[in-house]
Amino acid sequence: MHEKSPLLTAEKRERIGTRYAARDRKRGRLPAIVYGHGREPLPITLDAHAALGLITRGEKVFRLDFPGHKEADEMQMVLLKDVQFDYMGSRIVHCDFARVDLNERVRTRVHINLVGEARGLKVAGNLLMHPVTEIEIECRVMDIPDHIDVDISDLDEGHVITAGDVKLPQPDMKLVSDPHGVVAQIVQGVELKAAEATTVAAEGAASPEVITAKKEEAKPGAAPAAGAKGAAPAAGAKPGGDAKGAAPKK
């Protein structure tokens, strides 16, 4: 694993902050931070093209090289802990790395690959749902798998594969995620007519109920009869106005 881990060349960031990070991105660098093992966090930049190519390929463990940097951090093994995206969610703008040893046990998220054609999908209208696409496991750094294959060929309608059912590749790996999380499930497709019926029902409701209007009615001493209908916001009706209008009648 040590030899297999890709090498990234890092530069220490002298100035930190939004503006300097944006300038780094403009010149083709990717801002990142390295932390862990009880040492000071170290802000760095990486070659964006190389780093993003490896990260999008699914690499998690890297060797970081600091050329010309006289620190013990030279050739540090790091684990990708987090990535930050821009507001469109498509461009990685920052990465977090944690210092690790190869034999250290760490928690990491692993992607789940569904393998095979589910039996339940042969029935027309059935859907395969997999809300949980990755699970968190605890394992040694050198044993982190790229993905975990889950065979769904026996999955039938009404059956569920949960995170607890997923067979982990190594016996010493431990599942950290909720074991009840649904990894794969065959569900019946929703009838189009049923969905349209709910829409028609919703159209029947003219306007929403106003919570504050109701509270004013409940006040002791407030005009009872005039504002009683005021729950629905009828055109031009003011809850306060009703109360004022009713007062002189007394």
Add this chain to the structure above:
Amino acid sequence: MALMPKRVKYRKEQRRVRARKATKGNYVAFGEYGLQSMEGAWVPGRTLEAGRVAAQHFLKREGKLFIRVFPDKPISKKPLETRMGTGKADVDYWAARVKPGTMLFEIAGVPEALAKKALVRVAMKMPVKCRFVGRRLSV
């Protein structure tokens, strides 16, 4: 109106600033593919309903559609040829606040090509520029 809240605290609302980027609800969370807004707008409930109908009619009974935004903002409008003043007008429609990056619709359980065709039809109905996206990388 197809979509609107059941209960609200106040009948009317101020306009508020809308020139902001989406910091939440900006990634595919429930389905496999999504329709992401590239612009900001108030999207009326009837427009969302039109999008839902367009997608579901195209998909027939295949797949599952998720609407990621809800029209909870009351938009008031004065009647035509009315003089200014005399208080805030009545609620005309309910709109969803959509920012650049907001995920509008998601689809699960269909192949990518079919999902794209369905969501392109939805995008035609939307008052904003949209793009088709998949699930993003997670670590």
